[in-house]
Amino acid sequence: MKIYNFSPGPAVIPPSVLGEASRSLVQFEDTGMSIAEMSHRSPKVMGIVEEASALIRELLGLNSDYEVIWVQGGASSQLAVAPMNLTDPKQAIAVADTGYWATKAIKAAEQICKVEVVASSEATGYDRIPRDWTLPKGVRYFHMVTNETINGTQYREIPDLPVPIVADMTSDFLTRPIPIKKFGVIFASAQKNFGLAGVTCVVIRKDLMKTPPNRVIPTIFDYRTHMAAQSLYHTAPVFPIYVSMLTLRWIKKMGGLEKMAEKNAEKAAVLYSELDRNPVFQGSVVEEDRSVMNVCFRTDRAGLEEEFLKYTERNGVVGIKGFPTVGGFRASIYNAMPLDGVQVLAEMMRMFAGRFG
Ligand SMILES: Cc1ncc(COP(=O)(O)O)c(C=O)c1O
Incomplete structure (x- = not known):
């Protein structure tokens, strides 16, 4: 019987990607080795990371203002890592509470900086995106969950704001063109739309990284570490990045x-x-x-x-x-x-x- 997998993530993967990934799991190209056995610093694997980043750049139309990195820890880590990299402890960020993942983002950011919740649709069971709000003065950025995976709401339009948007795009990254200039940071775990659980893609506007915030950022959580090391600061999740790269090729091929x-x-x-x-x-x-x-x-x-x-x-x-x-x-x-x-x-x-x- 044909199975249709409607799971929220890990989710369905294109059959052609699964076919190629399974062959490479046994033997990658002419190496006589599994892709899963190869050093993340080998030229072949470095080439895969480079191609994956280049495909993200091409698909999103990124210019040299933006950097792409691949990290572990899921989008859940990014809920803390993004404010850590972008705010001073006394600065505030703004969030519209659209549901489950916005609530998680608020809780995570409250451990790092101040958080202004500008609006919430909790009273109506998160059945909508709250619209009537004003951005408080002086906030560093607006955190946006572009698609609330659990509640089933999605921003159709990305608002124009005077501050950068930091977007948790985990459940709609690479599913539609986006006005990239509005975003300062975008992060997405791979396991829904473009790959395999175990890796998270982060797109960073480089000028936001120029002046480090007034706080200690552990080296491993500092975006600059991964930008400088082309995502190879420590052992990269080679197989998830490889499957992501194959899926990105598939997205490109599909149009x-x-x-x-x-x-x-x-x-x-x-x-x-x-x-x-x-x-x-x-x-x-x-x-x-x-x-x-x-x-x-x-x-x-x-x-x-x-x-x-x-x-x-x-x-x-x-x-x-x-x-x-x-x-x-x-x-x-x-x-x-x-x-x-x-x-x-x-x-x-x-x-x-x-x-x-
Ligand atoms: C919108 C959103 N943000 C964050 C996450 C958490 O991602 P992870 O489980 O990879 O940490 C999910 C997972 O479903 C999600 O849908």
Whole structure:
């Protein structure tokens, strides 16, 4: 049976990438060795890191103002590392509380600097992006979760602000073109849209690193360390970077970010239009802020939630159970989810409503 993996991350990987990665895991090119056995300082692996960074630069259209680094520790580490690198202890950053990952960012940054929460959609169950707020004076940057993976909201437009945006783009990096000039730092773990768990890509506007903040930054957490060492300061996660590089090649071959955006919008439209007409399921997010990546929905019919999960799993659709604190369902439809996957899920929703609606 064909399995469609709607997991929020680690998530579906393009089959061609899996094929090449599995061959290289046994033997990489003509080396007689597995890619996983090779030194991160060997010319071949250094070439892979360079190509991965070059593809990020090409796909995002980065000029020489920006640097790309690859680090471990997930986006979770970056929630602390970004404010550590950018703020003095007495400085403040601004955050709009859009949900689970904004809340995590606020908690992490509060251990490092001051945090001004400019708005929150908590009162409405994080079903929207809060809009009516003003940026407090003197803040160093605005922290933005471009896509709230757990609550299913997404900024469709990136606001114009007088300060740089530091973006946690973990669940929508490389899924659409972005106005890069608005961002000071972007970070994203690889395991959703462009690779494998174990590595995080960080894009840094270099001028922000010129004057170090007035604090001690442990060397390993200092962006300058990794920028100076071309991401090879310590043992790089070679295999996750390799799979990311293959996935980046795939994104380029598929037509780049314009094409990704077009395909992702098409997939999301299939599910949202089904939600809009289906009597058994309801979308969890206001229309204008619906995520193109994580489609969150529920059913108000008693007992049907478990039933639908069993029905979909039996038929090869896996990973749609919502996050424990949110409940309901969440279909994660990242770059590598094919259109026929969402069509199959929409059809299951129709069939299910036919039986119970
Ligand atoms: C928006 C967002 N930020 C941060 C994270 C944390 O990433 P990691 O588990 O790689 O630390 C996730 C993971 O799902 C996420 O979706």
